[in-house]
Amino acid sequence: xxxxxxxxxxxxxxxxxxxxxSLVSIAFRGVKGVSPxxxxxxxxxxxxxxxxxxxxxxxxxxxxxxxxxxxLLDLYNAIFADIYEGVRxxxxxxxxxxxxxxxxxxxxxxxxxxxxLLRARANVVIAAGLMLPDDAIQGLSRMAPIVSTAxxxxxxxxxFSDDVHGATQAVEHLFSLGHxxxxxLASPRRQGYMGRRAGYEAAMSERGLRPLVVEVEYTQTxxxxxxxxxxxxDEPPTAIFANNDMAALGVMxxxxxxxxxxxxxxxxxxxxxxxxxxxxxxxxxxxxxxAVSLGISAAQLALQRLANPYRDTQQISxxxxxxxxxxxxxxxx
Amino acid sequence: xxxxxxxxxxxxxxxxxxxxxSLVSIAFRGVKGVSPxxxxxxxxxxxxxxxxxxxxxxxxxxxxxxxxxxxLLDLYNAIFADIYEGVRxxxxxxxxxxxxxxxxxxxxxxxxxxxxLLRARANVVIAAGLMLPDDAIQGLSRMAPIVSTAxxxxxxxxxFSDDVHGATQAVEHLFSLGHxxxxxLASPRRQGYMGRRAGYEAAMSERGLRPLVVEVEYTQTxxxxxxxxxxxxDEPPTAIFANNDMAALGVMxxxxxxxxxxxxxxxxxxxxxxxxxxxxxxxxxxxxxxAVSLGISAAQLALQRLANPYRDTQQISxxxxxxxxxxxxxxxx
DNA sequence: ATGAAAGCGCTAACAT
DNA sequence: ATGTTAGCGCTTTCAT
Numbered sequence: 001x002x003x004x005x006x007x008x009x010x011x012x013x014x015x016x017x018x019x020x021x022s023l024v025s026i027a028f029r030g031v032k033g034v035s036p037x038x039x040x041x042x043x044x045x046x047x048x049x050x051x052x053x054x055x056x057x058x059x060x061x062x063x064x065x066x067x068x069x070x071x072l073l074d075l076y077n078a079i080f081a082d083i084y085e086g087v088r089x090x091x092x093x094x095x096x097x098x099x100x101x102x103x104x105x106x107x108x109x110x111x112x113x114x115x116x117l118l119r120a121r122a123n124v125v126i127a128a129g130l131m132l133p134d135d136a137i138q139g140l141s142r143m144a145p146i147v148s149t150a151x152x153x154x155x156x157x158x159x160f161s162d163d164v165h166g167a168t169q170a171v172e173h174l175f176s177l178g179h180x181x182x183x184x185l186a187s188p189r190r191q192g193y194m195g196r197r198a199g200y201e202a203a204m205s206e207r208g209l210r211p212l213v214v215e216v217e218y219t220q221t222x223x224x225x226x227x228x229x230x231x232x233x234d235e236p237p238t239a240i241f242a243n244n245d246m247a248a249l250g251v252m253x254x255x256x257x258x259x260x261x262x263x264x265x266x267x268x269x270x271x272x273x274x275x276x277x278x279x280x281x282x283x284x285x286x287x288x289x290x291a292v293s294l295g296i297s298a299a300q301l302a303l304q305r306l307a308n309p310y311r312d313t314q315q316i317s318x319x320x321x322x323x324x325x326x327x328x329x330x331x332x333x
Numbered sequence: 334x335x336x337x338x339x340x341x342x343x344x345x346x347x348x349x350x351x352x353x354x355s356l357v358s359i360a361f362r363g364v365k366g367v368s369p370x371x372x373x374x375x376x377x378x379x380x381x382x383x384x385x386x387x388x389x390x391x392x393x394x395x396x397x398x399x400x401x402x403x404x405l406l407d408l409y410n411a412i413f414a415d416i417y418e419g420v421r422x423x424x425x426x427x428x429x430x431x432x433x434x435x436x437x438x439x440x441x442x443x444x445x446x447x448x449x450l451l452r453a454r455a456n457v458v459i460a461a462g463l464m465l466p467d468d469a470i471q472g473l474s475r476m477a478p479i480v481s482t483a484x485x486x487x488x489x490x491x492x493f494s495d496d497v498h499g500a501t502q503a504v505e506h507l508f509s510l511g512h513x514x515x516x517x518l519a520s521p522r523r524q525g526y527m528g529r530r531a532g533y534e535a536a537m538s539e540r541g542l543r544p545l546v547v548e549v550e551y552t553q554t555x556x557x558x559x560x561x562x563x564x565x566x567d568e569p570p571t572a573i574f575a576n577n578d579m580a581a582l583g584v585m586x587x588x589x590x591x592x593x594x595x596x597x598x599x600x601x602x603x604x605x606x607x608x609x610x611x612x613x614x615x616x617x618x619x620x621x622x623x624a625v626s627l628g629i630s631a632a633q634l635a636l637q638r639l640a641n642p643y644r645d646t647q648q649i650s651x652x653x654x655x656x657x658x659x660x661x662x663x664x665x666x
Numbered sequence: 667a668t669g670a671a672a673g674c675g676c677t678a679a680c681a682t
Numbered sequence: 683a684t685g686t687t688a689g690c691g692c693t694t695t696c697a698t
Binding site for chain 1: 674675676677678
């Protein structure tokens with residue numbers, strides 16, 4: 001049980017195997033320059049000793065080991081689990097070292113987390129859900145190229161979903177059910193996250209209806225409070241389009257707490273189509289932005305950027321898809 | 334837009350500031366040995382240049398920078414977000430470098446993820462939700478001390494919740510509502526995760542009832558399928574205790590798909606008390622294991638282990654708490 | 667308070 | 683195929 005104060009080095013393996021350190025290095029990197037028998041012998045010795053290469057040292061020494069930083073805004077939102085899953089599925093190469101940094105829902109830790117990735121000398125950073133303004137991100141991208149996911153940033157490689165389109169689909173779905181008094185719970189005004197609101201407003205205006213937008217924080221309770229306020233209006237909305245599923249769940253809370261039922265008494269549309277929306281008990285109509293695919297695209301953009309630092313930045317836009325469930329019903333009045 | 338091929342080093346800053354590299358190092362590490370004016374000057378120059386210390390190099394060079402590895406089984410389960418949050422809240426020191434590794438729900442990536450942490454030369458590893466057998470973990474702990482969270486492992490620092498107790502509470506709650514035909518959806522037989530099943534079986538036996546255990550995979554659909562099978566029995570259970578919330582949601586799925594209602598037609602208890610359980614639409618009775626606190630305890634254990642590698646391993650057990658909601662009702666028949 | 671120099675564990679020419 | 687040697691960008695004695 002007594003921990004060894006020093007972990008094994010390549011020299012230990014080399015000595016034990018009766019070869020030079022370089023040969024051990026060659027064997028472990030899997031490059032050519034070592035006979036198959038010797039290679040096996042070195043591995044045997046290393047295994048017996050319990051040696052593991054020190055990536056800290058190898059990253060410092062090598063220009064060939066690339067470090068890919070991944071920023072995820074918030075572990076509580078399953079959308080980032082999806083994005084990570086997509087990213088991971090692409091990044092499987094041996095000499096790709098992935099380092100993670102986690103932020104927090106409000107964006108308070110964006111700078112700190114990105115800073116950690118830069119200090120870890122990430123050669124490229126895949127960022128999902130950054131809250132920082134465009135220019136701050138553009139500035140940071142001079143230190144290391146950044147690939148933005150789930151948000152389009154001018155001049156930065158971006159893999160994103162067309163939020164305007166998604167919002168339009170959501171609102172038009174409500175129109176098709178006969179709803180006209182459709183309110184929107186919007187995210188706080190932040191650069192990069194105005195598409196859903198814009199799509200809503202455009203769709204309403206186009207139909208000659210007056211948009212009713214209420215800003216909510218990134219919490220369920222905030223959404224519940226504002227929804228409650230909307231329900232108290234003289235002419236309350238018959239449908240609410242929420243900027244994400246969490247907010248939509250807040251709306252449901254507000255309904256339940258006054259004995260009303262989602263779908264029946266108020267139609268609700270969410271956004272992100274997280275697992276919760278699927279639950280039969282919840283059955284929330286929601287816009288799916290295919291987060292796993294976004295992660296895949298982002299990882300591919302990152303690899304392309306590494307391969308060619310000077311190519312033009314790419315913007316990959318994908319189409320979100322409305323998934324209709326029981327939280328939206330025809331207007332009956 | 335043209336990326337600089339080489340990032341700045343301390344030498345660049347030193348040269349620009351007209352001092353030696355050592356002095357810049359002293360300034361950045363915040364140790365004494367530099368005058369306040371010089372310190373400020375160095376920072377000014379570094380800021381102007383956009384220099385960030387290279388943690389890869391500093392970790393290699395220094396014995397004082399400690400690296401703390403954190404393993405999280407699965408980003409889709411919010412319980413690990415809680416644990417991470419707890420860990421993070423404790424680990425705020427400047428010369429603590431946190432590195433993350435993510436596994437996958439079934440445990441398929443445990444070894445790979447731990448290996449990455451060891452290759453990154455973590456001085457201690459905080460592991461949440463490891464699926465590996467005890468002896469494998471004990472073996473790895475010779476490479477770097479491991480702190481286990483949400484699972485007790487003999488001979489390994491562990492911060493865990495008393496699953497037997499939690500399960501007992503859950504089942505006795507059902508008894509108090511009049512239920513006697515109580516079934517259990519158990520996790521796959523795995524060392525370290527038998528407490529909930531054991532608590533259930535003991536509680537049933539003590540009351541003179543025959544335990545009915547069905548093993549399910551870590552997916553909602555698997556739970557739904559097995560629950561469905563239980564409902565088809567000649568004498569179906571009147572209550573189901575699921576080994577976690579996800580499985581409980583699967584049970585709800587099974588009910589909904591045959592037009593039955595949770596609580597009314599079948600009482601359901603989950604485990605973990607994740608956010609989903611709170612939702613009014615779901616309102617799932619569940620056992621809360623206070624995951625944030627577990628994360629905090631684990632981080633503290635890790636720091637203590639670093640401070641004293643030779644002290645006896647600690648086992649910190651905490652009491653889970655049953656949270657009763659509408660998915661459990663008195664038996665009416 | 668500041669600088670010079672050795673070394674952390676590896677990689678990558680360059681020799682042999 | 684294998685060994686020698688000079689770094690990678692820092693930290694850390696030890697001088698001054």
